[in-house]
Amino acid sequence: xxALQILIDGFAISALYGLGAVGFTLLFGVSGVLNLAHxxxxxxxxxxxxxxxGGLGLGTWLGSAVGVLAxxxxxxxxxxxxxxxxxxxxxxxxxxxxxxxxxxxxxxxxMIQVGxxxxxxxxxxxxxxxxxxxxxxxxxxxxTNEILIAVISWVAIxxxxxxxxxxxxxxxxxxxxxNPRGLVLLGFELDRIYLMVWTIYGVLxxxxxxxxxxxxxxxTSNIGNLTASAFSIVVMGxxxxxxxxxxxxYVVGYLETFTAxxxxxxxxxxxxxxxxxxxxxxxxxxxxGRR
Amino acid sequence: xxxxxxLRPTLFAGAAAFAFATAAQAEEPIRIGVIGxxxxxxxxxxxxxxxxxxxxxxxxxxxxxxxIELFTYDDHSSAADAVRAFxxxxxxxxxxxxxxxxxxxxALALEPWSARLHIPFITTGAASNEISRQVHEHYDRFKYxxxxxxxxxxxxxxxxxxEHDLLVEPFRMKTAxxxxxxxAWTTPLDVRYEECLPKAGLQVLDHIRFxxxxxxxxxxxxxxxxxxxxxxxxxxxHVGVQPTVxxxxxxxxxxxxxxxxxxxxxTFWKDTNGxxxxxxxxxxxxxxxxxxxxxxxxxxxxxxxxxxxxxxxxYTTYDAIHVLADAVKRAGSTDADKLVAAMEQTDMVGTxxxxxxxxxxxQFTHAIKYGPGLITGVTxxxxxxxxxxxxxxGAANGxxxxxxxxxxxxxxx
Numbered sequence: 001x002x003a004l005q006i007l008i009d010g011f012a013i014s015a016l017y018g019l020g021a022v023g024f025t026l027l028f029g030v031s032g033v034l035n036l037a038h039x040x041x042x043x044x045x046x047x048x049x050x051x052x053x054g055g056l057g058l059g060t061w062l063g064s065a066v067g068v069l070a071x072x073x074x075x076x077x078x079x080x081x082x083x084x085x086x087x088x089x090x091x092x093x094x095x096x097x098x099x100x101x102x103x104x105x106x107x108x109x110x111m112i113q114v115g116x117x118x119x120x121x122x123x124x125x126x127x128x129x130x131x132x133x134x135x136x137x138x139x140x141x142x143x144t145n146e147i148l149i150a151v152i153s154w155v156a157i158x159x160x161x162x163x164x165x166x167x168x169x170x171x172x173x174x175x176x177x178x179n180p181r182g183l184v185l186l187g188f189e190l191d192r193i194y195l196m197v198w199t200i201y202g203v204l205x206x207x208x209x210x211x212x213x214x215x216x217x218x219x220t221s222n223i224g225n226l227t228a229s230a231f232s233i234v235v236m237g238x239x240x241x242x243x244x245x246x247x248x249x250y251v252v253g254y255l256e257t258f259t260a261x262x263x264x265x266x267x268x269x270x271x272x273x274x275x276x277x278x279x280x281x282x283x284x285x286x287x288x289g290r291r
Numbered sequence: 292x293x294x295x296x297x298l299r300p301t302l303f304a305g306a307a308a309f310a311f312a313t314a315a316q317a318e319e320p321i322r323i324g325v326i327g328x329x330x331x332x333x334x335x336x337x338x339x340x341x342x343x344x345x346x347x348x349x350x351x352x353x354x355x356x357x358x359i360e361l362f363t364y365d366d367h368s369s370a371a372d373a374v375r376a377f378x379x380x381x382x383x384x385x386x387x388x389x390x391x392x393x394x395x396x397x398a399l400a401l402e403p404w405s406a407r408l409h410i411p412f413i414t415t416g417a418a419s420n421e422i423s424r425q426v427h428e429h430y431d432r433f434k435y436x437x438x439x440x441x442x443x444x445x446x447x448x449x450x451x452x453x454e455h456d457l458l459v460e461p462f463r464m465k466t467a468x469x470x471x472x473x474x475a476w477t478t479p480l481d482v483r484y485e486e487c488l489p490k491a492g493l494q495v496l497d498h499i500r501f502x503x504x505x506x507x508x509x510x511x512x513x514x515x516x517x518x519x520x521x522x523x524x525x526x527x528x529h530v531g532v533q534p535t536v537x538x539x540x541x542x543x544x545x546x547x548x549x550x551x552x553x554x555x556x557x558t559f560w561k562d563t564n565g566x567x568x569x570x571x572x573x574x575x576x577x578x579x580x581x582x583x584x585x586x587x588x589x590x591x592x593x594x595x596x597x598x599x600x601x602x603x604x605x606y607t608t609y610d611a612i613h614v615l616a617d618a619v620k621r622a623g624s625t626d627a628d629k630l631v632a633a634m635e636q637t638d639m640v641g642t643x644x645x646x647x648x649x650x651x652x653x654q655f656t657h658a659i660k661y662g663p664g665l666i667t668g669v670t671x672x673x674x675x676x677x678x679x680x681x682x683x684x685g686a687a688n689g690x691x692x693x694x695x696x697x698x699x700x701x702x703x704x
Contacts, residue, residue: 009509054561122330122368123553124506126536128564134542143540216506217533220330225504260510266473266502 004140006261012146014253015153016212021233021245022157023204029177029240030197036105037078039226040112045071045209046218047116050125060128064210071206079198082108117220124219149211156207173197177240232276238289247287320360321619324380326373326391329365332556333393333416336605338363339597341390344612354616362386370400377401381408387625390611393604395419395475405435409627413437415611416604420444420479427656434631437648438658439611441668443476445661447483450549450573453670453682455491457691463700464521467493471526472503480526496520503529508537520545521700528552532562539566544698557600560676567673569694575603575643577671577680586642610641
C-alpha cells in the first residue's frame with residue numbers, strides 16, 4: 001500500500017519536474033544559455049494564468065492557455081531584452097559572454113521575482129483542478145487531476161520528441177545542438193533556430209508552471225527552488241541531453257517522494273542534493289551527457 | 292552702546308528664542324517606525340493598519356496637540372533587513388518607538404536592538420514565548436520590548452479550550468495529530484498543544500513538524516491518515532494555501548483546526564479557490580463580530596480603504612499604535628524609560644479586547660494578558676465563502692459545519 005502510494009505520488013511530481021527540466025536543457029543544448037530566470041518564467045505563467053482564470057473570469061482551461069501565452073512572452077523578453085544583446089555586444093570579450101548571459105538571466109530572474117511579488121504578494125496561488133474528484137487506484141485515493149497532469153506532461157514531452165525527431169525544423173534544432181557551425185554551412189539561419197528554441201522553451205515552461213499551480217500551488221517564494229531544482233536535474237542528466245534530464249527527473253522525483261514518506265518530510269530535498277554532488281564528482285558529464 | 296543697553300535686549304532675545312524653541316518642541320510630531328513585510332498578506336495588513344491608526348489619531352487632534360508621524364519600512368521577511376530598517380529608523384528618522392513584524396524570527400532579531408538603542412519596540416503579530424521570556428529574565432536590559440499579540444502558549448491554550456467546546460463535546464472526537472511548520476513560533480505552541488490537548492479530551496497520536504518550504508503535502512497527509520485521528524490540529528502561518536488546497540484535492544477525510552494564520556484573511560477563500568471551506572482557525576477577530584465596540588468600525592473602515600478585510604496583525608497593529616499614543620499622553624513625554632513605565636500601566640480597550648501587559652513578576656513579562664474580559668482571540672470557520680465565528684460562545688454567530696468528504700467519528704449525531 002505504501003509502495004503504491006509512493007509509486008503514484010512520485011510519478012506525477014517527476015513528470016512535472018521532467019517537463020520543466022526538458023525545456024531548460026533544450027535551451028542549453030541548442031543555444032548554450034543557462035537560463036537562471038527559469039523559475040521566474042514558470043511562476044509568471046502560474047500567476048497570470050491564475051488571474052486570468054479567476055480574476056478575469058476566463059475559467060480554468062482558457063486561463064491556463066493565457067498563462068502559457070504569458071510564459072511565451074516572458075521567454076521572448078528574456079531572449080530579446082536580456083540574452084541576445086549580451087551575445088551580440090562588442091564590448092564583452094567572446095570567452096566571457098556565457099558568464100555575462102548567466103549573470104544577466106540571474107538578475108532578470110530576481111527582477112521577475114520581486115516584480116511579481118509586488119503585484120501578487122508572495123503567497124502561492126493555485127489553479128482550480130482541471131478535473132475535480134478523486135480516483136481509486138488499487139486502494140490508493142488519488143486526485144484525478146494528478147493523473148491528468150502526468151498525462152499532459154507526457155503528451156507535451158511526446159510532442160516535443162515528435163517535433164525534434166520527425167520534422168525538418170526539429171532536426172535542424174537537434175543539429176544546432178551538435179554542430180552549429182556545420183548547420184550554418186548548410187545554409188540554415190541560426191537566428192531562426194534560436195527563435196524556435198526560445199519559443200519551444202516558453203511553451204514548455206508555461207505548461208509546467210500552470211500544471212504546477214494546479215497540482216501543488218506555486219508562488220514567487222518558490223522561484224529560487226524551481227530554478228535550482230531544474231538546474232540540478234539537468235546537470236545530473238547531462239547538460240544538453242533531453243532523455244538524460246527525463247531520467248534524472250524521475251530519479252530525483254522518486255528519491256524526494258521516498259524520502260518524504262519513509263524518512264521525514266523535513267529532509268525531502270537532501271538525498272537529491274547528495275546525489276547531485278556524487279554525480280558531479282564521479283561522472284561530471286551527467287548520466288547521458290554529451291559535452 | 293552702553294553696558295546697560297545690550298543686556299536687556301540680549302536677555303529679551305534669549306527668552307524669546309527659548310520660548311520659540313519650546314513652542315516648536317510642542318508642535319514636533321511623535322515619530323514612530325513601522326516595519327512590515329509588504330509581500331506577505333499578514334505583513335501588509337500591519338503597515339496599512341498602522342497608517343490608518345495614525346490618520347485616525349491625527350484627525351482627532353493628535354496626542355496633546357502633537358501629530359503622529361510614521362516611518363514605514365519593508366523588511367522583505369528578512370531579519371537582516373529588519374535590523375537595518377530598525378537602526379535607520381532610530382538613527383536617521385529619530386523615531387521614539389517601533390512597531391514591527393508578524394514573524395517571530397524577525398521580532399527576536401529586533402529585540403536586542405531595542406535593548407541596545409533603548410527604543411520601545413512592540414511586535415504585533417509574532418507569537419514566540421521567547422520574546423517575553425527574555426524580558427522576564429533580563430528585565431533591565433530588555434524592558435523596552437513589548438509583545439503585542441498572544442504568546443504561542445496562549446494561542447495553543449485558546450485553541451485547546453475552543454476545540455474542547457466545539458469538537459470534543461458535540462462530535463465526540465477523541466484523537467488528534469499535531470501538524471505544524473518548523474518555525475520559532477511553533478516550538479512553544481506545540482509544547483503547549485501536547486500538554487493541553489489531552490486535558491481537553493484529545494489524545495495526541497502523532498506530532499509532525501514539516502519544513503516551511505514544503506510544497507508537496509501528500510506524504511504528510513497520508514502519514515496522518517494512516518494514524519486515523521479524528522482531527523488535525525495545525526500550527527501554520529508561513530504556509531497556508533498549499534496544504535489547504537491539497538487537503539481538499541486529495542479529499543483527506545480529517546478536519547483541520549488550530550491555527551492557520553493565512554486563513555484569517557478575507558482573500559484566503561479566493562486564493563484557495565474555495566478549498567478553505569471547513570477550515571477552522573484561531574484569529575484575533577472576525578468579520579461582523581463586535582469583540583469590542585471598536586472592532587467592527589475598524590474592520591469596515593479598513594475594508595473600505597484597502598478593499599480586503601484586515602489580517603489578524605491589522606487589528607493588533609491598529610491597537611498598538613493607540614497603545615503607544617495613550618502611553619505618550621500619560622507619560623507626558625517620549626523619553627524611553629518614561630514611555631516604558633507608562634506602557635506597563637496600559638489599560639485600554641482596543642479592537643481585539645482589553646489591552647493590559649503582564650508585569651515584571653509574571654512569567655510572560657510585557658506580553659498581553661490572556662483571559663475572558665481581556666484578550667482571547669476568536670475561533671472561526673470558513674463556510675461557503677464566509678468566515679463564521681464559532682467561539683467564544685458569546686461571540687459566536689454560527690455552528691460547526693464540515694465539507695462532505697470529511698468522515699466524522701461514528702458516535703456523533
